[in-house]
Amino acid sequence: MSELRNYTMNFGPQHPAAHGVLRLVLEMEGEVIQRADPHIGLLHRATEKLAESKPYNQSIGYMDRLDYVSMMSNEHAYVLAIEKLAGIEVPVRAQYIRVMFDEITRILNHLLWIGAHGLDIGAMTIFLYAFREREDLMDCYEAVSGARLHATYYRPGGVYRDLPNEMPKYVESRWHNKNDVKKLNAARTGSFLDFLDDFTQRFPGCVDEYETLLTDNRIWKQRTVDIGVVSPERALQLGFTGPMLRGSGIEWDLRRKQPYETYDELDFKVPIGVNGDCYDRYLVRIEEMRQSNEIIKQCITWLRANPGPVMVDNHKFSPPSRGEMKMGMEELIHHFKLFTEGFCLPEGEVYSAVEHPKGEFGIYLVSDGANKPYRLKIRAPGFAHLASLDEMSRGHMLADVVAIIGTQDIVFGEIDR
Amino acid sequence: MLEWAQSLLASVPPLLLLTAYMFIFILVLFGCVAYVTLAERRVIGFMQVRVGPNRVGPRGFGQPIADALKLMFKEMILPNDADRFLFRLAPLLSMIPALAAWAVIPFAERWSFADINAGLLYLLAMTSLGVYGVIVAGWASNSKYALLGALRSAAQIVAYEIAMGFALVGVLMASGSLNLGDIIEAQKGSVLHWYWLPLFPLFLAYLISGVAETNRAPFDVVEGESEIVAGFHVEYSGMGFALFFLAEYANIILISALTALLFLGGWLSPFPESWASIPYIGFVLGHGPHMFIAKTCFFIFCFLWFRATFPRYRYDQIMRLGWKILLPVTLIWIFVEGVLLYFEVPPWFD
Numbered sequence: 001m002s003e004l005r006n007y008t009m010n011f012g013p014q015h016p017a018a019h020g021v022l023r024l025v026l027e028m029e030g031e032v033i034q035r036a037d038p039h040i041g042l043l044h045r046a047t048e049k050l051a052e053s054k055p056y057n058q059s060i061g062y063m064d065r066l067d068y069v070s071m072m073s074n075e076h077a078y079v080l081a082i083e084k085l086a087g088i089e090v091p092v093r094a095q096y097i098r099v100m101f102d103e104i105t106r107i108l109n110h111l112l113w114i115g116a117h118g119l120d121i122g123a124m125t126i127f128l129y130a131f132r133e134r135e136d137l138m139d140c141y142e143a144v145s146g147a148r149l150h151a152t153y154y155r156p157g158g159v160y161r162d163l164p165n166e167m168p169k170y171v172e173s174r175w176h177n178k179n180d181v182k183k184l185n186a187a188r189t190g191s192f193l194d195f196l197d198d199f200t201q202r203f204p205g206c207v208d209e210y211e212t213l214l215t216d217n218r219i220w221k222q223r224t225v226d227i228g229v230v231s232p233e234r235a236l237q238l239g240f241t242g243p244m245l246r247g248s249g250i251e252w253d254l255r256r257k258q259p260y261e262t263y264d265e266l267d268f269k270v271p272i273g274v275n276g277d278c279y280d281r282y283l284v285r286i287e288e289m290r291q292s293n294e295i296i297k298q299c300i301t302w303l304r305a306n307p308g309p310v311m312v313d314n315h316k317f318s319p320p321s322r323g324e325m326k327m328g329m330e331e332l333i334h335h336f337k338l339f340t341e342g343f344c345l346p347e348g349e350v351y352s353a354v355e356h357p358k359g360e361f362g363i364y365l366v367s368d369g370a371n372k373p374y375r376l377k378i379r380a381p382g383f384a385h386l387a388s389l390d391e392m393s394r395g396h397m398l399a400d401v402v403a404i405i406g407t408q409d410i411v412f413g414e415i416d417r
Numbered sequence: 418m419l420e421w422a423q424s425l426l427a428s429v430p431p432l433l434l435l436t437a438y439m440f441i442f443i444l445v446l447f448g449c450v451a452y453v454t455l456a457e458r459r460v461i462g463f464m465q466v467r468v469g470p471n472r473v474g475p476r477g478f479g480q481p482i483a484d485a486l487k488l489m490f491k492e493m494i495l496p497n498d499a500d501r502f503l504f505r506l507a508p509l510l511s512m513i514p515a516l517a518a519w520a521v522i523p524f525a526e527r528w529s530f531a532d533i534n535a536g537l538l539y540l541l542a543m544t545s546l547g548v549y550g551v552i553v554a555g556w557a558s559n560s561k562y563a564l565l566g567a568l569r570s571a572a573q574i575v576a577y578e579i580a581m582g583f584a585l586v587g588v589l590m591a592s593g594s595l596n597l598g599d600i601i602e603a604q605k606g607s608v609l610h611w612y613w614l615p616l617f618p619l620f621l622a623y624l625i626s627g628v629a630e631t632n633r634a635p636f637d638v639v640e641g642e643s644e645i646v647a648g649f650h651v652e653y654s655g656m657g658f659a660l661f662f663l664a665e666y667a668n669i670i671l672i673s674a675l676t677a678l679l680f681l682g683g684w685l686s687p688f689p690e691s692w693a694s695i696p697y698i699g700f701v702l703g704h705g706p707h708m709f710i711a712k713t714c715f716f717i718f719c720f721l722w723f724r725a726t727f728p729r730y731r732y733d734q735i736m737r738l739g740w741k742i743l744l745p746v747t748l749i750w751i752f753v754e755g756v757l758l759y760f761e762v763p764p765w766f767d
Binding site: 007009010015016017030031118119120121122123124125128129132213214217219220222223397398399400402 | 461464465466467561562565568569634635637638641642643644645646724725726727728729730731732733734
């Protein structure tokens with residue numbers, strides 16, 4: 001008699017729900033998952049090794065490319081590590097700008113997540129709604145850094161430059177007639193902060209819109225409630241962080257527990273789930289978007305009232321202004337040294353972590369006193385989350401695996417590094 | 418001139434004439450199918466705050482033709498281990514019933530290809546046959562994704578056919594006939610006499626089953642894009658894929674038309690009879706095929722609307738819905754209807 005064998009299926013790396021290049025080997029009995037074996041490494045770009053061969057300040061751009069949907073948060077952990085080791089005091093205005101952009105990034109990330117998660121479960125429309133709002137936030141990125149995705153905006157010692165006083169505007173073209181342009185530019189007449197302020201006024205309404213589509217939708221609930229349940233104890237053991245941990249009911253948020261920058265001066269709530277299923281994590285992330293919006297509002301108020309420097313004055317770490325560089329010998333030397341050799345950090349090691357949209361994103365940096373790291377280790381939240389995929393999806397059906405991948409909010413840039 | 422044309426028509430053998438009519442009709446139907454795809458993309462585009470195809474021809478009206486041409490000239494790739502015969506047969510198996518079902522659809526009074534007295538049974542048979550194309554395609558592709566799609570389809574269709582069948586039984590009881598023309602005649606009166614009202618639960622059950630039968634969102638588990646990629650037609654390309662695609666949209670139109678016929682009075686006008694004698698616009702307000710087409714379009718729009726709104730069910734949840742909700746609902750309502758019929762409750766059953 002022939003032996004009954006499980007059905008093995010190769011899920012990905014080319015798969016609409018693989019969120020990049022996840023290769024998942026599924027062992028199934030019918031449609032019920034017996035074992036899910038994630039294979040990683042298809043997007044490995046050796047970021048850690050690359051960083052070892054470059055001056056500190058030239059690796060910031062690599063950090064953007066780790067989790068490519070929450071770019072500035074990655075940069076943040078990296079520049080924090082450098083600042084910690086070098087003992088740099090960042091100007092308060094720069095800290096507020098960083099906090100503001102961290103929260104913009106959180107919204108960006110969660111918008112992509114809700115879109116992709118919805119698409120995985122079959123709700124197409126939410127994806128395009130989320131991208132409509134993402135567009136505005138991308139414009140914010142572009143306005144301050146010139147790039148919509150890979151900003152390299154945070155620098156050791158502050159941020160690249162102060163917030164612009166005007167927003168770029170649309171012009172008439174084949175695709176946009178006069179009325180379109182007028183509508184598109186309506187919020188762009190003022191400064192950057194005015195534009196962002198307008199967004200924060202609109203955004204809660206947009207979140208309401210997403211919630212109308214999903215939160216009380218019976219099908220959405222059937223697809224997410226009691227799917228991928230993780231108990232609080234297990235979540236801790238598995239090394240969960242961020243919304244995955246909070247969805248299981250553990251109140252852990254680095255912004256609260258180990259405040260960095262100016263988070264201790266800001267007023268926000270940390271939402272937590274109860275059951276630890278996909279639905280709770282969905283609710284947690286939705287609420288996080290609302291809270292981030294509140295934080296951005298507070299930052300806008302503060303930034304409007306308090307102009308000031310956004311970069312340390314120490315030219316060992318920050319480039320001198322062009323004018324000074326052209327006129328002064330010292331500044332010219334500083335400029336030359338900074339853009340060729342970079343800067344050296346004292347010997348030692350440091351770990352800095354930020355509350356990344358996906359969880360705890362940490363940079364462990366070992367310096368031997370040279371101008372580049374001796375070793376750089378990236379603690380990516382998605383890695384721990386993906387490792388639990390087998391446990392979370394066992395006994396569920398194929399369609400639930402897709403929901404679980406969605407709820408884990410994994411991005412291969414950071415997992416494969 | 419007109420007489421000459423009439424005499425010419427009379428001299429043509431009736432069978433040949435019928436064949437010609439059918440040929441023309443199928444061409445028109447294909448045209449409709451092509452433009453339903455465009456309508457879908459534009460309507461869903463509108464719902465999703467984007468534009469949709471608007472580049473080919475004026476306002477994108479050339480898009481379906483461009484799509485059809487592209488698919489026709491693509492190679493149809495035959496996977497190595499596929500069953501060569503069944504792999505080619507499957508698209509036809511899903512296309513033919515979708516077209517054949519139209520034979521009994523009356524567009525206006527006594528205006529159908531075959532006015533047979535068991536039309537409803539024939540329809541039930543034809544709409545059920547389409548699933549064989551799906552199952553055969555999934556099996557013949559020899560692909561794991563396709564097989565999963567076929568399995569899901571088989572499970573789903575059993576759950577839905579029964580509820581659908583019972584919904585039709587309700588219509589049959591109310592009208593006392595299996596002939597589609599008679600069913601519509603029996604709905605005459607006013608909007609309130611159409612069967613959607615006395616058979617409301619059956620109407621809903623039929624509509625939901627219809628969406629499931631055509632494998633459309635939220636019941637598109639058979640081709641579940643994000644789960645099994647394209648399900649049963651994952652290995653198909655070129656014309657094979659195009660036929661499945663056409664069959665899906667032909668089925669959408671068919672189910673919409675059936676819902677309009679069985680529950681919304683087909684060609685009957687919702688306006689009072691007297692309005693038909695209003696000069697100039699009267700013929701628009703009276704009975705006629707345009708009413709039937711308008712109602713069909715409404716349901717087609719609903720199909721697109723569902724797709725833009727709902728997440729996808731898991732396939733065991735679909736079966737639960739079919740067996741545990743729709744089936745009991747239809748059974749109970751058939752019983753209620755039986756009681757109503759027995760006591761001849763006005764205004765529907767007297």
